[in-house]
Amino acid sequence: MSSKSLKIAALAGDGIGPEVMREALKVLRATATKSGFTVAITEAPVGWAGIDAAGKALPDATLQLCRESDSILFGSVGLPDRDPTVPKEERPERAALLRIRKEFGLFANLRPVQLPKALSHACPLRPERQGDGLDLLVVRELTGGMYFGQPKKTEAITLPTGPAQRAIDTMVYTTPEIERIAHVAFQAAKLRRRKLTSIDKANVLENGILWRETVTRIAKEYPEVALEHMFVDNAAMQLMLKPTQFDVVLCENMFGDILSDEAAALAGSLGMLPSASLGATSSGQTFGFYEPAGGTAPDIAGKDLANPIAQILSVALMLRYSFGLEDAAKRIEQAVGKVITNGLRTGDIYSSTDPSARRVGTREMGDAIIAAL
Ligand code: IPM
Ligand code: MG
Secondary structure, X not given: OOOOOEEEEEEEEOOOHHHHHHHHHHHHHHHHHHHOOOEEEEEOOOOHHHHHHHOOOOOHHHHHHHHHOOEEEEEEOOOHHHHHHOOHHHOHHHHHHHHHHHHOOOOEEEEEEEEOHHHHHHOOXXXXXXXXXXXXXXXXXXXXXXXXXXXXXXEXXXXXXXXXXXXXXXXXXXXXXXXXXXXXXXHXXXXXXXXXXXXXXXXXXXXXXXXXXXXXXXXXXXXXXEEEEEEHHHHHHHHHHOHHHOOEEEEOHHHHHHHHHHHHHHOOOHHHOEEEEEEEEEOOEEEEEEEEOOOOOHHHOOOOOOOOHHHHHHHHHHHHHOOOOHHHHXXXXXXXHHHHHOOEEOHHHOOOOOOOOEEOOHHHHHHHHHHHO
């Protein structure tokens, strides 16, 4: 792998996207030099930046660039204030993010949630519920379920009481869709603490019953992993009460959307959490899409306040999952760990009661991570 240049599409997007992307690309280039691989990075507009540059949230040239690249490093898209200016189908969330997920078959979304001991104060739970720090992985199905099921529409109807509207979203899963995401989750669990909690609503939904049956069947191929099933409502509660019980959490699309935000809250700040969205692996290559878990944070955009760590850790995930560069990925993760241990804090993870903490901006955080590489 190290002999050929890694072709990376960098789509910074809106809000804080450009400034955290800038730091992540600095870290990527520095890591490439240190670890001895080469990168060819091409930047392109997406989201409102795409609408402003080319009239579309996902401009044709940007999509073409993604098709020609080995993986996509993504910032974030969406500026709610501007939503009323375009129809809902053309807004960045649907026209760029969901479109890319579907277009590239990115069915497996991995969201690692870690709370290092040093950031214990940033976690909303009392210290005794945090164990030795938190470490769990949400595996979310990303191209099925209610997000994409048809029919999906809002229609005019007539009720006995008069005219009304009816909105329809369809939750639909096939066994192959459940099987392939289950394999991803079991394989991830094998490399971790070998526990998998599969989330469903089998007491109410047909989808839940099929999900549970299918995951149970796939589990036979992974005898070393302990599988348990949990209803989604209970899982939401257990994440607050006893998050240390979880290792890998497997969810369908919508439940994963919700529970991954809840789990992220435990890590103190969305600004710390990367994510990977992966497609199928073909001839040893996994096309992937890597983005921070947080959003565009328009309120702090352009002020050098944003935490670049989620974007930087997304680079580490990219090197690991798309390019098999485990050492380079670890180098970045360890550098991040070091600056946190050394007390550097952007505003979202800063606490004035911690005497060793020093508040820094986006740029200084990025520079410190590079220095620690
Ligand atoms: C996420 C986001 C997206 C989702 C939105 C922005 C469409 O919340 O990646 O979790 O719902 O999947
Ligand atoms: Mg979400």
